[in-house]
Amino acid sequence: MWDYTDKVKEFFKNPRNVGEIENPDAIGEVGSIICGDALRLTLRIDKKTGKIIDAKFKTFGCASAIASSSALTEMIKGMTIEEAAKVTNQDIANYLGGLPEEKMHCSVMGMEALEVAIANYRGAPVKKAMVGEERIICKCFSVTDQKIIRAIKENNLKTVEEVTHYTKAGGGCGKCKPEIQKLLNEFWEKEETKIIQHKEVPQKKKLTNLQKIALIQETMEREIRPQLKADGGDVELIDVDRNKVYVKFLGVCLGCPAAGVTLKELVEAKLKEFIDKDIEVEEVK
Amino acid sequence: MDKVVYLDNNATTQVASEVFAAMKPFLTEEYGNPSSMHTFGGKIKKNIDASRQTVCDLLSANDPSEIVFTSCGTESDNTAIMSTLRSYPEKKHIITTKVEHPAILSLCKYLENLGYRLTYLDVDEDGLLDLNELKSAIDYDTAIISIMHANNETGVIFPIEEIAEIARMRNVVFHTDAVQSVGKIPFRLNEIPIDLLSLSGHKLHAPKGVGALYVRKGTKFSPFLIGGHQELNRRGGTENVASIVGLGVAAQLAKKNFDDENTRVRKLRDKLENAIVEKIPNVRVNGNKDSRLPNTSNIGFEFIEGESILLKLDEKGVAASSGSACTSGSLMPSHVLRAMGIPFTFIQGSIRFSLSCYNREEEINYVIEQLPGIIKGLREISPFTNKKS
Structure with missing residues (x-):
């Protein structure tokens, strides 16, 4: 059960501006049935003033998708194209008194449809095409x-x-x-921000060599080997020299073209995470 | 309707008044511990044994000692699999299906990460298995086959009699998650060689927080919860006396109600389903209609999304559930309907109606009355429908 605000419920129950404008001046379509939500936004724009005179929507999606779409149409009516172009997904969410965190993508969908519609007004296709470097x-x-x-x-x-x-x-x-x-x-x-992704990790005590080796072994047993074994491979600890860890791949990992990636992104990443960020792992053939 | 029309009985059920009445003394004056030496506590053991007997009767099992009480269906499922893996430490292969409940599926994914080899059997568009695929999946390394009896989302029933025979022939332990079917259809465990079977109290009008695992005599067993000597050393932890008593009474009621479930409830379900198919265009019934629980109907409404349908139904006082992405708690819709290969246009708008013996015909009539307007209204908002539908 989602914790929707009264305004979301109201806009879902009695959505404003449902439908499609005939011969619209701008159309914006985003989403698909597979994605779970989709929106078709149509606008009537006064060509002289650049003002949005009317906005209508059709939405496939959950209550918050329908409410976000309807809220968007209410918000942009009367705005100029330039003003509408500045509307963000946060504005839509705020208009509704907030959305559950898991449902914020509904407000993003509204913003995207608006962008596509504005671009369409300026001559672009009604569906957003992939541009240049996008991946x-x-x-x-x-x-x-x-x-x-x-x-x-x-x-x-x-x-x-x-x-x-x-x-x-x-x-x-x-x-x-x-x-x-x-x-x-x-x-x-x-951005050069100092924000650390998760939480501040408390400074770890300096380990003795023996403690470090034990910790490396423990981490390999718990975090690394089960994952490799699931694919029919394995890894063995050969030696530890200060922050240099030497390992040997076994099973299907031997000669696997992805072994280099596994070495860095699994073995080394896990050891860095649990033991020391300065650890470097090398494969012994 | 002044009361909620509750059509979500595969999620949970109303506690029967007889069940509650039987439980009440054990939540008030009869608070003793059945393991105690004194009479005040010790005498309660006979109430637990009485429940063991009625659950045994419900399943037509050979002996009440084959019933182990647990805290829920998930614990029963976990116990069945973990116990078997511990009993056959040299075997590393597990066979299950793609449409199991998360109580099995998530555990299997976890075991896969630990290095176990998993086979997830496919289902066809009707939600049915190909038993030849099962036969060829079994090998020397197979520790356990765990296949549900009836699917919680579609109600589709798997042929566990045949599966049990296949497993027996190949000498592999067979567990079935029968959480959705126990109480709805009769069992003959004295004739079908199922080794382990999980059930849950709150799906058959007992309270939440109690379940049971059937362990056929001769099945290797290793406890999942390690502790005291309760449940013949098979499940540590002081017994949830009141709920076990409740489950015992619920088992008796279920046995008595088999006829009602399979005649009246089935008729109500069919009435609802047929009316929907007849009155509303662009719908499909998901799951094989011949091999199905009598109480469940899973219907896909094209072009609209399940959460919206549920909330509109909710406004009208009707409780059901959906397999759409927005209601699944993740962003992907139902793994069951996806495994069946049902088109996304129907999955996102799938609604499960699940009835119980407490549903009345006027409730079904009310839903039949309300639903077409709800679907029509949402389709008017949808960009995938044109004006004519």
Whole structure:
């Protein structure tokens, strides 16, 4: 059961501006049935003043998708195109008195449809085409890197889970979660903020060599080997020299073209996470 | 309707008044511990044994000692699988299906990460299994086959008699998650060689927080909850006396109600389903209609989304559930309907109606009256319908 505000409930119960404007001056279509929500926005625009005289919507989706779409049409009626172009998903959510975190993507859908409609008014197609450098990150919901970065920026998102709530990316099979994390890292590094992604990790005590080796072994047993074994592979600890860890791959990992990636993104990443961020892992053949 | 029309009985059921009445003394004056030496506590053991007997009778099992009380269906499922894996430590292969309840599926994913080899059997568009696929999946390494009896979302029933025979022939332990079917259809465990069977109290008018695991005599067993000697050393933890007593009474009632469930309730379900198919265009019934629980109907409404339908029904005082993405708690819609290969246009708008013996004909008539308007209204908002539908 979602905790919807009274305003969301009201806009779902009695949605304003349902329908389609005949011969509209602008159309914006986003989403699909597979994604779970879709919106078709039509606008009547006064060509002289650039004002939106009328806005109508048709939405496939849950209560918050319908409410967000309806709220959007109410908000932009009377605005000029320039004013409407500044409407963000946060504005839509605020208009409704807030949306559950998991439903923020409904407000994003509203904003996107509006953007497509404005672009359409200016001559672009009614459906958003992929532009230039855009790259699909989440294949389940066809979410591009540009959309994710924008959501991170405009909503100050810090975790993969938050990105999923706002864009749906990562909400299907979950295979793109590492890529989303990478986008988050890149974005926040660029921003030169000092925000640490999760919580402040308390400073770890300096370990003796024996403690460190024991911890490496324990981490490999718990975090690394089960994952490799699930795919028919395995890994063995060979030696530890200060922060250099030497390991040997076994089973199908031997000669696997992805072994290099596994070494860095699984073995080294886990050891960095649990033991020391300065650890480097090398494969012994 | 002044009362809620409750058509979500596969989620949970109303506690029968007889069940509550039987439980009440054990929540008030009869608070003793059945393991105690004194009479005040010790005498309560016979109430637990009485429940064991009625659950045994409900399943037509051979002996009441084959029933182990647990805290829920999930615990029963987990116990069945973990117990068997511990009993056969050399075997690393598990066979299950793609449409199991998360109590099995999430555990299997977890075990997969630990290095177990998993086979997830496919289902066809009707939600049915291909038993040849099962036969060829079994090998020397297979520790357990865990296949549900009836699906919670569609009500589709798997042929556990045949599956049990296949497992027996190949000498593999067979567990069935029968949480949705126990109490709705009769069992003959004295004839069908099922080794382990899970059931849950709150699906058959007992309270939440009690379940049972049937463990056929001769089945290797290793406790999941390790502790005291309760349940013949098979499940540590002081017995949930009141709920176990409640489950016992619920089992008696269920046995008495089999006829009602399979005649009157079935008729009501069919009436609802047929009326919907007749009155509303662009709908489909999900799941094989011949091999199905008598109380469940899963219907896909094209072009609209399940959460909206549920909330509109909710406004009218009707409680049901949906397999759409927005209601699943994740962003992907029902894994069951996806495994069946049902088109997304129907999955997102799928609604499950599940009845019980407490539903009355006027309630069904009321839903039949309300639903077409709700569907029409939402389709008017949808961009995927044109004006004519």
